[in-house]
Structure formats: C-alpha cells, structure tokens
Amino acid sequence: MIEFLELVVLGFLAAVLGVSLPGLLNMTAVKISKSEGKKSAYTYIAGASVTIAIQTYLALFCARIIDSNPFVSTILKEIGVGIFAVLTIYFFFFAKRREKKKKIKKEDTKANENKFIYGMFLAALNVFPIPFYVVLSMTLASYDLPIFTNPYTSAFTLGVVVGSALMFYCYVKFFKKPSREDSFLLNNINYCIGAVTGIVTVITLYNMFA
Numbered sequence: 001m002i003e004f005l006e007l008v009v010l011g012f013l014a015a016v017l018g019v020s021l022p023g024l025l026n027m028t029a030v031k032i033s034k035s036e037g038k039k040s041a042y043t044y045i046a047g048a049s050v051t052i053a054i055q056t057y058l059a060l061f062c063a064r065i066i067d068s069n070p071f072v073s074t075i076l077k078e079i080g081v082g083i084f085a086v087l088t089i090y091f092f093f094f095a096k097r098r099e100k101k102k103k104i105k106k107e108d109t110k111a112n113e114n115k116f117i118y119g120m121f122l123a124a125l126n127v128f129p130i131p132f133y134v135v136l137s138m139t140l141a142s143y144d145l146p147i148f149t150n151p152y153t154s155a156f157t158l159g160v161v162v163g164s165a166l167m168f169y170c171y172v173k174f175f176k177k178p179s180r181e182d183s184f185l186l187n188n189i190n191y192c193i194g195a196v197t198g199i200v201t202v203i204t205l206y207n208m209f210a
C-alpha cells in the first residue's frame with residue numbers, strides 16, 4: 001500500500017514538473033476557457049487527460065521492455081542523467097521568465113465542436129511525455145520500486161493524470177486573474193524546476209555509482 005501511494009505521488013510530481021511551464025496543452029486550455037468558457041475548457045482537459053493516461057501506459061510498457069536488457073538500460077539511464085543535468089543548467093541559467101502574456105486571439109469555432117476529442121487529439125501530437133516517462137520510470141525502477149507491475153503501473157499513471165489535469169486547471173484559473181501575474185511561484189518557477197531536476201540528477205548519480 002505504501003509503494004502504491006508513493007508511486008501515485010511520484011507520478012503526480014512528475015506531471016506537475018512536466019506541465020508547469022507554458023506549453024501547447026495548457027495554453028490551449030487557457031485559450032478555450034477565454035473564448036468559449038470554462039465548461040469547454042474542462043471538457044478539453046478531460047480529453048487531454050485520457051490521451052496522457054494512454055501515453056503513460058505506453059511509456060511504461062516500452063520502459064519495461066528496455067529495462068529487461070541490462071546494456072540498453074544502463075545506456076538510457078546515463079542519457080537520462082545527462083538530460084536532467086542539462087535541464088537543471090537550463091532552468092537555472094538560461095530559461096527566461098515570461099514577463100508578458102501572449103495575447104490570445106479568438107477563433108471561430110463550430111458550436112458542435114467536440115472539445116473532448118480535440119483534447120485527445122492535441123495531446124496525442126505532444127509526444128514528449130513518452131520518452132520523458134520512459135527515462136523516469138526506469139530511474140524509479142532502479143530504486144526497486146515495482147513500477148512495471150500492476151497495480152503499481154496504474155498508480156503511477158493515476159498520479160500523472162491527476163497532476164496534469166490539476167496543472168491545466170490551475171492555468172485556466174490563474175490566467176483569469178492577471179493581477180496575480182507577479183506571484184512568487186510564477187517569477188521563480190524556473191528555479192523551482194531546476195532545483196527538482198538537480199536533485200533527481202544527484203540522486204540518480206549516487207544510485208548508479210554507489
């Protein structure tokens with residue numbers, strides 16, 4: 001039970017990390033909310049969440065196959081460490097804070113457009129989560145977490161879906177209130193993410209060479 005909850009939390013934190021910066025999916029949720037209302041935005045978020053769940057399952061399936069090959073597994077873990085290290089350097093030293101919101105133009109949409117299907121489709125175009133969760137799940141497996149077996153695979157996926165949906169929801173709510181644009185979290189989000197990726201890098205290196 002403890003490992004189940006642990007994987008739910010880890011999946012949640014991974015999703016929050018991945019969705020926290022402005023991107024295609026969360027900014028589209030904002031656009032839909034402003035042009036068509038919150039109800040349409042929430043329907044879009046639900047559709048995107050379904051695809052994210054499928055992508056996470058696919059990533060874990062691929063990671064389980066790769067993890068069965070020790071040589072490939074070691075190579076990918078080393079690549080993963082490199083990726084997390086580069087992300088840490090990027091977020092601490094190169095990522096620029098967004099000082100101005102992009103003006104979102106209204107688009108003509110059909111009244112019967114299905115935002116649920118649109119959310120699924122748009123999330124499917126965003127393939128970055130698949131390699132991200134492949135590397136992350138293999139890293140977690142190296143700590144002897146049973147992430148590749150059910151119900152633990154479902155636990156991690158549940159955390160990812162909830163974390164992603166929550167961040168989309170926060171974007172919809174947050175950008176409705178421009179006066180909060182200068183909040184501490186927004187102004188320092190790059191450093192927060194850089195700190196998380198830095199910690200992951202250090203822990204993974206320790207685990208590889210200990």
